Structures are given as structure tokens and as C-alpha cells.
Amino acid sequence: MKGWETKQIKELGRVITGKTPPTGNRDFFDGDELFVSPKDLDWNSYYVTQTETRISAKALEKFKNQVIPCNAVMFTCLSFAFGKMGIASKTCLTNQQINSIIVNSENNFKFVYYLLRAYEPIIFSYNSGIDTPIVPKSVFESIKVKVPDKPEQERIAAVLSAYDDLIENNKRRIALLEKMAEEIYREWFVRMRFPGHEKVKVVKGVPEGWQIKRLGEILKLCYGKALKEDERVPGDFPVFGSSGIVGMHKKALVNAPGIIVGRKGNVGSIHWSDKDFFPIDTVYYVSSDISVHYLYFMLESMNFINNDAAVPGLNRNQAYSNQFYLPPASLIQKFSDYARDLFALRDNLNSQNNKLIAVRDSLHPRLISGKLSVVNLDIQFPPSMQEETVR
Numbered sequence: 001m002k003g004w005e006t007k008q009i010k011e012l013g014r015v016i017t018g019k020t021p022p023t024g025n026r027d028f029f030d031g032d033e034l035f036v037s038p039k040d041l042d043w044n045s046y047y048v049t050q051t052e053t054r055i056s057a058k059a060l061e062k063f064k065n066q067v068i069p070c071n072a073v074m075f076t077c078l079s080f081a082f083g084k085m086g087i088a089s090k091t092c093l094t095n096q097q098i099n100s101i102i103v104n105s106e107n108n109f110k111f112v113y114y115l116l117r118a119y120e121p122i123i124f125s126y127n128s129g130i131d132t133p134i135v136p137k138s139v140f141e142s143i144k145v146k147v148p149d150k151p152e153q154e155r156i157a158a159v160l161s162a163y164d165d166l167i168e169n170n171k172r173r174i175a176l177l178e179k180m181a182e183e184i185y186r187e188w189f190v191r192m193r194f195p196g197h198e199k200v201k202v203v204k205g206v207p208e209g210w211q212i213k214r215l216g217e218i219l220k221l222c223y224g225k226a227l228k229e230d231e232r233v234p235g236d237f238p239v240f241g242s243s244g245i246v247g248m249h250k251k252a253l254v255n256a257p258g259i260i261v262g263r264k265g266n267v268g269s270i271h272w273s274d275k276d277f278f279p280i281d282t283v284y285y286v287s288s289d290i291s292v293h294y295l296y297f298m299l300e301s302m303n304f305i306n307n308d309a310a311v312p313g314l315n316r317n318q319a320y321s322n323q324f325y326l327p328p329a330s331l332i333q334k335f336s337d338y339a340r341d342l343f344a345l346r347d348n349l350n351s352q353n354n355k356l357i358a359v360r361d362s363l364h365p366r367l368i369s370g371k372l373s374v375v376n377l378d379i380q381f382p383p384s385m386q387e388e389t390v391r
Contacts, residue, residue, distance in 0.1 A: 004148045004370055010141035012112050013073075013103035017137045018094030019066045021059045031056030034092035036074060038081035044357070045086035046164050048074070055093060066093055068100045071109045075099050075116050075123070077140055082133040083120040087113055099140050110385070111153035114160050118368040119145055148370070154385070155374040156367045162382040163360035170349045170356075177346045181339045185297040194331055209328045215302070216320025219288035219295065221261060224279030225253060239278045240285075242266040252276035257343075259286040259296050261304070263314045268304030272296055274347045284314070293339035294332045298324065 009015065018036075021028035035055040036048055060067055068074070069091050076084040078097040087109070094100060101116075103109035116123070123143055127133045147153065188194035192207060201208040224240070227249065232239050235250030242262030256276050262269035264282040271283075279285045288295060302322050304314050366372035 002370075003152075004146045006144050006146055008141065009101065009116075009143050009145060012107045012115075012145075012147070013101040013109075015137055015141040016066060016068055016072075016100050016102065018068075018096050018098045018100065019063055020095045021055060021063060021093070028055055028059035028062065030054060031059070033057060033060055034088075034090060035059075036086065036088070036092055036094040036098065038076045038079055038084050038095075038097055041074070041076060041081070041084035041086045043084055045084065046168055047089045048086040048092075049089045051092075059093060060091065063093060067091060068094065068102060071103065073101045073103060073109055073113045073116060075101070075140075077123075077135045077137075078129075079132060082124060082127070082135075085113065085117060085120075099135075099137055106150060107147065108150055108153040108157050110157035110161050111147075114157060114364060115145060115147065115368055118365055119143070146370070152374065154381075155377070155379050158379050158381045158385050159367060159374065160360060160364060161385060163356050163363075165382050165384050167353050167356050167360075170353050174346050174349050177342045177349075181293075181342045182297060182300075184335065184338055185294075185301075188331070188335060189298070189325075189327060190301065194327070195334065206325060207327075211326045212323060213326040214320060215322045215324070216317075218290055218326065219286050221284035221316050221319060222287050224260075224263075224281050224283045224285060226281040227278060237276055237278055238273060239280060240271055240273065240283055241280050242269050242282045244269075244271055246280070249278045251278065253278050254285050257292050259292055259299065260284070261286065261299065261314065261319075264312070267312055267314045268302075270296065270300045272343075274343070274350070284316070291332050291336035293336045293343065297339075 020035075023029070031054055033055045034048065034051045035053045036051055037053065040048060040051045068088050070088055072088040074086045074088060074094055076082055076097055077099045081097070088100070101109075101112060103112050123135060123140065124133065126135045126139050126143060128135070128139070148156070194207075197207065206212075227239060229247070232247035232249055235248050237249050237252040238245045239247040239249050240260045242265035252275075254273075254277055256273055258273045258277055260271040260273065260277070260279055261284045262271075262282065263284050277285075286292070286295060286299070302324070304319055304322075363372065367374065
């Protein structure tokens with residue numbers, strides 16, 4: 001770490017705490033601008049390009065003192081989502097749980113992003129919350145970190161972002177494959193333009209050979225098993241809750257491929273697992289003789305929300321009562337063959353990403369601590385950083 005200096009976070013750039021526009025003023029919402037909250041981030045986020053809530057240009061103008069520019073580094077300092085991070089992909093607002101650093105010209109914003117990821121446990125040690133973790137802005141910006149000069153920052157960021165750029169590119173390809181499979185499903189089973197549909201007789205709006213079924217006639221929703229958070233010991237098998245993967249475990253309850261349906265929390269959420277998995281008690285897992293590839297998209301198209309329920313949750317009998325048109329087995333098989341190939345490509349990309357993440361995470365602490373020097377390495381800057389240099 002020769003030549004590295006100790007600085008406060010505020011010396012890396014201006015720190016801004018976000019603010020939520022008044023929800024009663026609809027002029028501030030449903031626009032084209034990003035409004036970032038912890039639910040839009042995870043502990044492995046990179047650039048944030050989509051947000052659950054969108055705001056208007058009026059909101060950006062009204063709260064211009066809280067606006068952050070492209071490449072600002074966001075860090076969640078309040079809530080149990082503490083430490084969730086991301087990089088702003090464009091000018092946006094964040095909510096008050098997030099402190100953002102508008103990195104100055106003396107530092108590299110990607111290095112600052114990787115630096116804060118490494119310092120998350122140290123930042124959390126300044127938590128002053130009783131019920132909810134919190135590190136106020138005044139404390140956050142005064143926390144001391146060790147940093148090299150900007151050229152070395154850029155070289156460290158180049159190594160790590162080369163991995164993240166590949167991971168993000170694979171994620172885009174994965175999303176495209178999923179969209180392709182979804183479009184085939186919608187074309188065949190929603191718009192009814194399946195192969196050979198021109199030659200099939202339609203009776204009362206339904207193609208001949210299709211059957212009206214209730215969900216309970218073709219599948220079973222099986223209860224997951226309670227698994228406390230401290231029992232989710234590191235292992236090879238994903239643990240699924242209604243929000244998706246919530247941990248890993250050394251044992252699996254269900255063989256892959258499998259479908260998970262949210263029972264509590266994110267009611268009716270649909271998740272896919274290409275690995276043997278452990279479903280916890282906030283979800284169901286699906287058991288059926290029908291192709292899981294077909295069922296996955298069919299379940300995604302259903303509405304499982306019961307607005308009359310006093311307590312939000314997915315009742316099995318209510319779910320089983322959903323009606324739909326079941327196509328002939330030959331058509332389901334034809335779709336399954338297409339989807340299986342697309343899912344195989346997607347699973348391969350996911351496997352590549354897992355390997356890239358493992359290598360990146362092994363390098364990250366060594367680079368940020370200065371234990372692995374980049375000074376004498378011949379580092380090729382990834383295209384994204386070459387573009388930054390041009391700008």
C-alpha cells in the first residue's frame with residue numbers, strides 16, 4: 001500500500017442524501033426518470049438502469065439539490081438493506097435511505113464504488129440505529145478510507161470492471177433469451193398463433209383439441225419448509241423465498257428443474273431454479289406431470305392476487321380455482337423443446353457469471369487493500385473505461 005493515503009469519504013466527492021417526492025403529488029410520478037430505492041439494488045448491483053418507481057422531470061427540477069448525475073455511487077445507509085449499492089446510469093433521484101457520492105475529478109468513480117463495497121463492514125460498524133441500521137450522512141462522509149492516486153485507482157477499477165462488464169453483458173443476453181421464450185409462449189398460447197393454427201377448427205373461440213381446465217387439475221402446490229436465517233449455512237443449493245434466492249444451504253428438498261410460487265410476501269411471484277433447491281415456508285413448489293417449461297410461463301401469466309383476503313397470502317384452493325385453456329400435449333411438447341434449448345443457453349450464461357463473480361470476488365479485497373499491486377501489470381482497460389477516458 002505504498003503511497004496510499006488516508007482520506008475521509010467526503011474527500012472523494014460530494015455526498016448527497018436522497019429525498020422522496022411527496023407521494024400525494026402525482027405530477028412528480030409516472031414519468032421517464034429513475035427514482036432509486038434499496039428495492040432497486042442488491043449487494044452485487046452495478047449500473048442501475050431500471051427502477052420500480054419512475055418520477056417526472058418536474059420532480060428532478062423541484063428537488064434539484066438531491067439530484068445525482070450519471071456515475072454517482074449510491075450506498076444504502078438506512079434500513080435492513082444496509083450496504084446495497086449501485087452506480088447511477090443517468091441523472092436521477094434516490095430516496096432518503098441512500099447516500100450518494102458525486103465523485104470528484106481527483107478520484108475514479110468505479111474505484112470508489114469497489115472501495116465502498118470492500119468497506120461495507122467498516123461502514124456498518126458506525127451504525128447508531130436501535131431497531132433499524134443507520135449511518136447518518138455526517139458520520140458516513142467522515143469515515144476514513146485508504147486510497148491510492150488516481151492512475152492506480154483506474155488500473156484497479158479496470159481489472160474489476162472487466163469482470164463486471166462481462167457479467168452485465170451476460171445478464172443482458174439472459175434477459176433476451178427469457179424474452180424470446182416468453183414471446184413464443186404468448187404467440188402460441190395467448191394470441192393462439194401456434195404452428196398450424198390456420199388449419200385448426202375453432203369452436204366457440206377455442207381451438208379444437210384444447211380443454212378448459214382448473215389449475216388444481218394439472219398440478220399440486222407443495223408447501224416449502226421452515227428454515228431460519230441462521231440455519232441457511234453456506235452450501236451448493238439455493239434457498240428460495242417469495243422474493244427469489246434468499247441464501248444457500250447444504251441440502252436440497254426439491255430436484256431441478258423446478259418452479260417456485262410465492263405464498264407469503266411477494267404473493268404469486270414465480271421463480272425458476274435450474275439447480276436442486278430448498279423452498280422455505282413462504283413459498284410453494286410445483287409438482288406436475290406437465291412440462292415445467294410450459295408451466296413456468298403459464299403460471300407467470302396468471303393473476304394470483306386475492307384482493308378480498310384479510311391477510312395477504314396465496315391460498316391453495318383459491319389458486320387451484322384459476323381456469324385456463326390447456327393445449328394438446330403435442331403442442332406443449334413442441335413448445336417445451338424450444339424453451340428447453342433457450343433455457344439451456346441461459347443456464348450456461350448463468351454458470352459463466354458464477355465463475356466470473358467468484359474470480360472477481362477473490363481479487364476484489366486484495367486489490368482494494370493494496371496487497372495485490374497493479375503498478376507493474378500490463379492492464380488493458382475494458383471498453384467501458386476507454387469510453388470514460390474519451391468523455
